[in-house]
Structure formats: C-alpha cells, structure tokens
Amino acid sequence: MPHFEDFYADKLRGALGVADADAVLDLRETSREGAAAAIQDMLERSRFGDAKTVAIRLSPPPQGGGETLFQPIGKALLEAKKRGWIERLQTLPAQDGLGFYVALSGKPAGA
Template sequence: MPHFEDFYANKLRGALGVTDAESVLDLRGTNRPTAEASLKEMLERSRFAKGKTVAIRLDPPPEGGGETLFQPAGRLLLDAKRRGWVERLQTLPAGDGLGFYVALAGKAQREPD
C-alpha cells in the first residue's frame, strides 16, 4: 500500500462532520466575545484531558452578506494547531452547515522514566 502525505490521505478519507465527532460545540446564535471565550475555554481544558474530536457549529452569513464567526474562530483554531493543541482541523462538509471539525491533541502522554 502506498504511503500518502497527511494532506492527501485526509482528502482520500473524505470530510468528517458532526456525526463523526465525539462532541459538538454549538456557537450558533452567540456573539463574537462569547464564542471566542467558549473556544478558548475548550482549547485550554483540552490541554489537561485526553484527546477528542469536536464539531464546532457556526451561524451562516446573514441574508445579503455580513460577518460570521468563521474567520475569528478559524484564527483561534489555527493558532492552537501551531501550538500543538489541535491535531486535525478542517471545515465541516456543506451538508452540516458552517463550522469546523477539530481533533484535539489532549494531554501529552508522559514517558516512563
């Protein structure tokens, strides 16, 4: 079986959605400060627990256009990925609406001495 880089292997696996996640963080109907606080709390708590997958749901753009939480939430999640707190980050499939599928890294396992 050939070896694929993670980027291509993830493409072959397909998009993971709300039904694939262990839990859902529904931020639909929340304002930006509340949503950012919820995301930061989720990321901070994940550092001290076992890894898990979370579907983060966001409101679609309002009629006629406008701002959504997609970009600010995405920035927070990308920063967490750079820090090693998030193992996998992708958008939800179109059928699940606007949001992200996130695999949280969880607490690092300590090596026995």
C-alpha cells in the first residue's frame, strides 16, 4: 500500500501477530498427533474460559519442500469457527512465520 505508512497499512491488512496475542501456542517442534491434541485441548478449554487471542506458531516446510501442519491445523480451526468457538481466524504476518492468529470466543454469556 504505497500511500500509507507501514504501521497503518498493517492495521488495514489486519496484520495481528505474536506480539498482539494474549498467548502463544508453539507447535513448531510438535508431531502431527501432538499438534492436533494441543489444538483440541485449547479449543475445549476455551469454551469454559474468558475470550482471548492466541498466536499458533507452526514449523515452515523443510528445505526443498514438504508437508507442514498448516493444512490439518487450519481445517481444525475452520471447523471450530463454524461451531462458533472462534471469532476471528487469520494467518500470522510474514515476519512472525507460519501460523495462525485466533480470537477464541470463550464461554458464552449467561452460560
């Protein structure tokens, strides 16, 4: 965005990242099964707590290419968004690496 300072351009793009999150879930050295369990645990716990934001960090693809946790974790997060457990879901900005920024809905009002 050539007509905006970087700070304002990032705000317009919605570049919320690790520094903006209430918590960070670092899955960079975690197996696929461990990462799936950690995401499920985070989502289950969030249903009974206050709303908060979480930056989920994932490992980049290995040198020369390969599979990452981005797709399976992304699918789980999209499913949770459809259920109303997540209010906002976006990828992390490039400077934070591979991952997601998630705003968890928390415990429903009156529950």
